[in-house]
Amino acid sequence: MDSKGPGNFSPDGDASIVSTNWRSWVEEFEAFSDSKGIFNLDGEGNVNMRAQRKALLLYHAGARVREIYGMLAATDRDNYNGFETNETFQRHVFRKMVQLENETVSQYCARLRKAGGNGCNYHNVNDQIRDQIVEYCISDVLRKHLMEEGNALTFERTLVLASTHESVESRFREMSSRPLLNRVSDNRPGTNRSSNGFRGSRTGLDREQNDEDSSDRPDAGNVSQNPDRFAFTLNSINKVGLHRAVVQVGGVDVKFILDSGADCNVIDKPTWETLKKGGIVVKKSERSGPKIYSYTSQKPLSVIGQFWAEVHCSGNGEMAKNTKFLVIDSVAEALLGIKTCTELGLISIFTNLVIEEGAAWKSKFPKLFSEGIGKVDGEITLFIDHTVVPVAQP
Template identity: 25%
Template sequence: MTGLNGFYQMFDCDLEDTAVGPKWNEWVKELDNYLKWINITDDERKKAALLHHAGVEVFRIYEALEKNSQGDDGAQVVDSIDDMKKKLANHFNPIKNRYYEKHIFRNAKQEEGESIASYATRLRNLSKYCGFQDVDSEIMSQITEGSNNKDVIGKILRSNDELKLEELLDWGRTREVANYQIKDITTSSGTQFTVNKISYGNHTGHVRRCYSCGLKFPHIGECPAKHRKCNKCGVTGNFEKRCRQEVSQNKKSDDQVNSINKLDSNEYDYYAFSIKGDDRLPRAEVMVNNNLISFMIDTSLLLISLMIYPYKSIDPLPMLGEFETEITWNGIISRTCFRVVKGEADCLLCFKTAMELGIINMVNKLGQYEQLKSQYPKLFSNKIGKLKDYELDFHVDEQVKPKKQFHSRIPFHLRKQVEEELKSLLDQDIIEKADGPTTRISPIHVVPKKNGKIRIVVNAKQVNNAIKRESHICPTVDDLVHKLNGASWFGKLDFNHGYRQIVLS
């Protein structure tokens, strides 16, 4: 019996109703093959092996089934291994609806990449409960309806009812192998076969349209829009639907360069770009010598340097001069130095001056990280915290029968990481070790991450069935917009393992 320990596939009774029957039939066949391999022929040992390896749930189901009646001599008749299999098969396999099974059979289509032999095998499995008199004929008929192989369909239609299913499958396999070999040969040799496409239909060709009126061009006489004024832009020479100003505006990008100053150089040509009229840029109206001037705030510019260089240039811009004056913004006065360059562009205000005037505020400097870390050590630790003054209470439906799901096998190369992750969760008091009998067991699954770490996922399907749901109203977009009305500061928080921070009661 030591060799029987190698068969560890316990049967899962919690599958869906449509899947539990076929899975049970497969499980019994695998067990029979294994018993033959280890040379177990005694019926009593086969019965014991079936009930032991199927699991406790299958054992309880069999005990609840009606046993065979007494014999002629009054003695209790013990079920044989075949009787046991038949009773359990009748329990797990629901009564088949022949019309529904035929519906499934008729809607089975050949999948992409599926061979004709595999498709025929799938159809044969689907035809078991359909009650067909001639199964091979029905399979060939469904291949004609659902196959994506035109060669096989043509072979059936040209056979005149003389072709058998086995002959069709042999021919189809040969055809598929030949097509694969031809493709491999032509690909490796670099030979390509090209054919000319034949198109049917009337082709009138491209119709040229006039840019001014939109009618067919060339005109027989004068253009109808030659002396007409556009109702949109007022320009004479085009209709409103062909407004040239609208076309030119549509071609412009939202982020466009309005002024380009070219600087002459002996070796290279460099360009200085300034963007105007974009309300999305940070700007401020600052009073300079009783003149209100619009400045663009350049937070990357700490101070106005002695030399100003255009983008990717080694030559500075021509400097006209500099002056020092007082500037005012919202009652705050600061004294700074301005430098004037040749050309037309926006006025820039450096970061230091914008800070002195209070136009921009520094929330936290990067240099304060160590100070904040020492001031709030718990916030900068790698451990997961807990939601304060809150415990989540699950409403358990006691009428739902507790179920123990089977343990999922963890790959050997991931077991060490799983043990380390579970120990980390125990140390952080996120999970607790279960001592004593447990009525509900949920298996875990391990998902490898791209960074080499793992994520442990719990399959709580059966546990969720016993939890009563709480209903809450989900806010609409209009509700959220109404609540955000008048707000000027917006933020986004990314919780680190948010579900693990909630304490369960």
């Protein structure tokens, strides 16, 4: 023990830990006081020594303990070890407890209940825990929901709302972490290196490909010589409003985003594993594929392989034979490109309609479509808000 004393005591933190630490601190202080000849002895003749011992305790314990000492009832101020079981002290510790990072409300509640039964002597500890959760829970959104309940908010209702909120937040974070792939026009020449771990399914595709379409098979160990024709943008938010459809890939249902701007079909590694478990029938597979770049990125996404399979649309009975899919080593929603969407009748493009309507307008207003560039008499002003930052959209 340091001859200068035990040092300051911190009354902040978990109530059970604080109580344990206080008992240890008091034992050390008692040994220190005894070594100085300042004893805690009963009797009228020892009043001054006990007062000196109390003053020494308050000095060594520090400013925070002296602050709590000032809140104690007068009858408790003469007993220096009264802090250990003092109701005011224990309630002070209880009120300082806040929800910790990565701690659920249920876990926070358990800590509060332990502290509330540790000398606080609350008449209704559940109400105290409820109020503490409202005051010191981490989520402001949850706090708002709890306060909206008003007088109807019970301890049980608090736990139900907290559990629901945490479940929704967890699901939202999971959905937000799944990137979407949408095309951005950009072509980058080159070839992709072989990726490990890409295998087929029940058609004997533990090799790089099966015997079907063997004329298209690259030499063993070589990579595919596909050019890098595809570029995508990865978005971290699971956007709504995109068109989706369920189609069969090699006999297994998959939900795709229909992207009229993408010129390839892409699935992620978890979806590929699901397809294999579902018994997908593929025509050919390779442990390679073209490079795919995120928008404005110079680093390609990791393409672990590609495969070919028949695709069926149960909604209209259309089929696309020998359709190629790229598999990326990531987590993303499956994407169906324009070529396959058109073959399956999921997307239609009407170009003749524009031409025919243009001809009709030209016939109706020939002066407006005469040779030369048209103009408007006088001047016009274009109002532009230069404070608006321009953004690029796929």
